[in-house]
Amino acid sequence: MASLVAALELPSKLKPSLFVSRTSSKKRNKSIAPVARLFGPAIFEASKLRVLFLGVDEKKHPGKLPRTYTLTHSDITSKLTLAISQTINNSQLQGWYNRLQRDEVVAEWKKVKGKMSLHVHCHISGGHFLLDLCARLRFLIFCKELPVVLKAFVHGDGNLLNNYPELQEALVWVYFHSNIPEFNRVECWGPLKEAVERSSVDNGTNQESLISNWELLEPCRETCNCCFPPMSSIPWSQKLPHENENHGTQESIQQQI
Numbered sequence: 001m002a003s004l005v006a007a008l009e010l011p012s013k014l015k016p017s018l019f020v021s022r023t024s025s026k027k028r029n030k031s032i033a034p035v036a037r038l039f040g041p042a043i044f045e046a047s048k049l050r051v052l053f054l055g056v057d058e059k060k061h062p063g064k065l066p067r068t069y070t071l072t073h074s075d076i077t078s079k080l081t082l083a084i085s086q087t088i089n090n091s092q093l094q095g096w097y098n099r100l101q102r103d104e105v106v107a108e109w110k111k112v113k114g115k116m117s118l119h120v121h122c123h124i125s126g127g128h129f130l131l132d133l134c135a136r137l138r139f140l141i142f143c144k145e146l147p148v149v150l151k152a153f154v155h156g157d158g159n160l161l162n163n164y165p166e167l168q169e170a171l172v173w174v175y176f177h178s179n180i181p182e183f184n185r186v187e188c189w190g191p192l193k194e195a196v197e198r199s200s201v202d203n204g205t206n207q208e209s210l211i212s213n214w215e216l217l218e219p220c221r222e223t224c225n226c227c228f229p230p231m232s233s234i235p236w237s238q239k240l241p242h243e244n245e246n247h248g249t250q251e252s253i254q255q256q257i
Helices: 002-010 096-101 129-133 134-158 158-163 165-169 207-212 250-256
Strands: 019-023 030-036 049-054 068-073 080-084 103-112 115-121 169-178 187-191
Touching: 002 165, 068 134, 080 134, 103 134, 115 134, 129 134, 134 158, 158 165, 207 250
Parallel strands: 049 080, 115 169
Antiparallel strands: 019 030, 068 080, 068 103, 103 115, 169 187
């Protein structure tokens, strides 16, 4: 396996990516180095997206039937695979390679007090020391690539959004999971129709005003018909920041997760 130090010394002009595959002139076997690559250039290409519908269809509103997105990328084919199902498609996340690079993005639709929202989860660091070493780089790249991810969701689940256009107005909440407090945070990216058009220039510059314009709703504490699903299908349980004016209380965030 190529060393992390060598990988991080790549020329700055190269396109960043969480993982890069290198092939020697004599061998076709690829070694993996955790540098900065997520899904390549921040441009969505529909031809590179493979969509799998697993137990759901566009006729079922996510406010009544659980709907989860699992998006992964293949360094070998340079293609994205999006599974649309009621729970995370764990078969996409198997194998040492996926467990090492952790560049999957998972998301779920939630109804909180009658309002629909899309909750997107990214793993920044934790679980492997290599991820910890490049946590800042991973955070920046996830921010840069998330509009591409959201476009993949919108394109792959296009029939659902055509049938329920009001979902384009749903707020997008992005959860960055990290063992480093600086990157362990939740952000509101505004309505879905605006979040997909967000540019890399916006990332990190207008975020404070974005978050302050929206309030993270707390689900009802008792059994109700205005919140669904009652429990998240996302298994990550890392604690997010304590109370602050932008992110809301830790309790409300944990209830969202």
